[in-house]
Amino acid sequence: MDIIRQNLGENSYQILVDEDIIPKAGSLAREYLPNTRQAFVLTNTTVGPLYGQKLVDSLEKAGIQTFIYQMPDGEDHKNFAVLNEVYDALLEAKIERQGSLWALGGGVVGDLGGFAAATYLRGIAFVQVPTSLLAQVDSSVGGKVAVNHPKGKNLIGAFYQPSLVLADLAALNTLPEREWQVGLAEIVKYGVLAGGEIWQLLVNHLPLIKAKDPDVIRKLVVQSIKIKADVVEKDERESGLRMILNLGHTIGHGLEAATGYKVFRHGEAVAIGLVGVARLAARLGRFSQESCQQITSILARLGLPVAVPQSVQRNNLAQEILGHLSRDKKVQKGEVRFVLPVEIGKVEVGTVPQKLLEEIVRELCGEAGK
Ligand SMILES: NC(=O)c1ccc[n+]([C@@H]2O[C@H](COP(=O)([O-])OP(=O)(O)OC[C@H]3O[C@@H](n4cnc5c(N)ncnc54)[C@H](O)[C@@H]3O)[C@@H](O)[C@H]2O)c1
Ligand SMILES: [Zn+2]
Incomplete structure (x- = not known):
């Protein structure tokens, strides 16, 4: 035990x-x-x-x-x-x-x-x-x-x-397959947040994870709980640090809300959100392109969406997500604050230029260049 x-x-x-x-x-x-x-x-x-x-x-x-x-x-x-x-x-x-x-x-x-x-x-x-x-x-x-x-x-x-x-x-x-994936999206989030052993498991043992190997799953669950418990210990009531657990969630919540909570399971929206913040950070020159690719590839190989699927794309989806973002709880002085990865195992909280945010959300929605 x-x-x-x-x-x-x-x-x-x-x-x-x-x-x-x-x-x-x-x-x-x-x-x-x-x-x-x-x-x-x-x-x-x-x-x-x-x-x-x-x-x-x-x-x-x-x-x-x-x-x-x-x-x-x-x-x-x-x-x-x-x-x-x-x-x-x-x-x-x-x-x-x-x-x-x-x-x-x-x-x-x-x-x-x-x-x-x-x-x-x-x-x-x-x-x-x-x-x-x-x-x-x-x-x-x-x-x-x-x-x-x-x-x-x-x-x-x-x-x-x-x-x-x-x-x-x-x-x-x-547990149904889709619910596994939802949980795995949060585990990838912990991997990006904490790096170390959990990230190595994701990088090196994807086939075992997909096969639900009991030893690997146990390690992922235990590591994830440790990471969360550690953050909660330092900030039980979310006055600061605990916000980092929202990595990938800001865009994710916007997407869930814009699609009426009917299209994506929470973890699927978080997966797309994780790709979004990794790209934001990479375009700002604060995160390596390789790490951004690696996150995207791990999520995709786990069967999670890394962009809005074509069947869900529609006019103005990006605009609606951006609208939800600007009404989000985390808006301070009119700017949305994001948890951004700066390296695997390290994140920072900050704002991003509105134009870049719009560009990335459009890309995720398949509306780039439209
Ligand atoms: N309190 C927090 O910190 C926190 C954090 C994240 C999410 N949440 C909340 O958690 C909820 C989502 O949780 P969830 O993803 O577990 O959804 P859920 O509780 O709806 O469970 C998902 C589905 O799996 C089924 N299920 C659960 N265990 C099963 C098992 N062993 N075998 C077969 N089926 C099983 C459930 O009946 C359900 O149909 C949301 O309401 C969200 O707001 C809370
Ligand atoms: Zn979540």
Whole structure:
């Protein structure tokens, strides 16, 4: 088992990564959450039938009174209506202050479950059991929890750290191919951010990664969590440094918004966004052309898009993305701030000339020279 400690003073917790960790949840709960007598497992209609019973059995065997609740699957359900149903179910189950909420699923279940745990009875213990690659390497670590508002994604939320994270590598075996790619895009992001071992794995072991070699996947997951936990440790509430985790996300979010969140999975938009910032930095003479090529080639070989596919191209897409960028949260004094790679393993935050930004976004949208 790999154990990563997220050091955050009294909010510190452990992230445990292993194959078949779900069946050990009960004994781990005894060890890490000795006071918990009740567990409320929140999952969804896809993950619940696969792993719900295993988690419930393990917790009950450890003498913990356990309830399970399945929410519908999908980002569309990360909303107030479902949150209210979860509160109702928590009350119905008579979960008390000493109880715990276990989020078994991808980032949607984790984000909504975390917000429910943060607010129910002013906060009960929260355990993340991430089952998607994205949730294991990204959303289950760092304590950002939220639901969507009709006006935007993740607008209603909190910082609420879990008490424990159990990442079961065996659960990834049932993950659909496209969800693997979404997670891999974030892993490439960590590779560019941190360089070192994770980057070497991406450069040297792509065939093993594509074949989902268990040893290589474990290393990628553990390295990614370490990188994220390290950044979160230095800046828990995103007052500065934590922003670097948004590498590739500014253009990515613009693209997701301009396509109504219907065309690209988040990681696919991030892949295109990563190519965008690498090109921006390269054109500014701050990043090598070779590294820019290398990032593009790794993403492409992983099956991720590195530009807007022809079938999605349309008039004014670039203009709409640029419009979203200028309304983005990260705009300061009218200029969009970007996380830019300067070498593999090193990024800087800064603004870029508007004309260059427009040029690159047009290129990504297949509108160059039009
Ligand atoms: N809190 C954060 O810091 C943070 C960071 C990144 C993303 N997020 C949020 O995470 C969400 C995206 O997370 P996601 O990509 O995991 O999406 P998701 O939760 O929708 O999961 C993707 C799909 O995979 C299915 N799935 C999950 N695990 C499975 C398994 N083991 N076997 C079979 N199917 C499985 C899910 O049911 C779903 O259909 C977004 O809402 C995003 O805002 C939060
Ligand atoms: Zn992301």
